[in-house]
Amino acid sequence: xxxxxxSPRYKIIEKRQSVAFWCNPISGHATLYWYQQILGxxxxxxxxxxxxxxxxDSQLPKDRFSAERLKGVDxxxxxxxxxxxxxxxxxxxxxxxxxALNYGYTFGSGTRLTVx
Amino acid sequence: xxxxxxxxxxxSVFKGAPVELKCNYSYSGSPELFWYVQYSRQxxxxxxxxxSRESIKGFTADLNKGETSFHLKKPFAQEEDSAMYYCAxxxxxxxxxxxxxxxxxxxx
Numbered sequence: 099x100x101x102x103x104x105s106p107r108y109k110i111i112e113k114r115q116s117v118a119f120w121c122n123p124i125s126g127h128a129t130l131y132w133y134q135q136i137l138g139x140x141x142x143x144x145x146x147x148x149x150x151x152x153x154x155d156s157q158l159p160k161d162r163f164s165a166e167r168l169k170g171v172d173x174x175x176x177x178x179x180x181x182x183x184x185x186x187x188x189x190x191x192x193x194x195x196x197x198a199l200n201y202g203y204t205f206g207s208g209t210r211l212t213v214x
Numbered sequence: 215x216x217x218x219x220x221x222x223x224x225x226s227v228f229k230g231a232p233v234e235l236k237c238n239y240s241y242s243g244s245p246e247l248f249w250y251v252q253y254s255r256q257x258x259x260x261x262x263x264x265x266s267r268e269s270i271k272g273f274t275a276d277l278n279k280g281e282t283s284f285h286l287k288k289p290f291a292q293e294e295d296s297a298m299y300y301c302a303x304x305x306x307x308x309x310x311x312x313x314x315x316x317x318x319x320x321x322x
Contacts, residue, residue, distance in 0.1 A: 101257070131309070138223075138314075139314055139315070140218075140300050140312035140313050140314045140315050141258070141300070141312045143309055146309055154307060189258065193308075198304065198308050198310075199246055199263075199265060199304055199308075201260075202248055202250075202260035202263065202310075203260070203310060205257050205258040205259070206257065207257050208257075
């Protein structure tokens with residue numbers, strides 16, 4: 099099966115600019131997650147979707163971050179405006195609905211964002 | 215609140231030596247734990263799950279509820295085991311909380 103696809107792989111922007119990341123999960127995976135991984139740290143959950151609905155976005159900095167999954171398949175994560183501390187790898191993951199405990203998540207390759 | 219702690223940022227061993235990557239957790243519910251691995255230039259991938267009690271690539275992990283630990287062990291390390299290892303806790307909301315990771319370096 100095809101894996102979780104993410105684009106772009108790398109992005110360099112200046113602070114105060116905006117940026118968007120795209121994720122296409124594995125076909126049939128209803129649950130989609132966005133994680134932020136700052137260098138030297140473990141991944142931190144930003145938002146979880148179930149189909150096109152948000153399950154948990156309690157750790158998403160909503161003043162500058164937004165995410166959507168309009169048709170319950172692809173998802174985009176946006177940052178506007180970016181700050182230096184947003185420099186990180188942004189990981190997308192997906193899982194079968196109700197099966198994350200049995201099979202875990204499948205992760206994409208991530209987008210490495212550098213804010214200068 | 216739930217938390218996963220991996221006290222060692224780096225663990226360096228020689229090939230053939232035993233390996234133990236430490237993981238401690240705090241969680242008020244019944245814990246379900248995972249180990250994920252990230253090899254150089256590859257994606258984060260599932261290594262093993264507490265629920266399945268499996269051994270993958272010679273690695274095992276036992277949940278110790280008394281010590282709130284889920285340490286990853288392998289009796290004889292191989293060079294290809296060099297990677298970043300992350301312990302993760304799965305909560306009732308179907309979300310994984312990760313530890314900070316441990317880099318394992320296996321020297322020849």
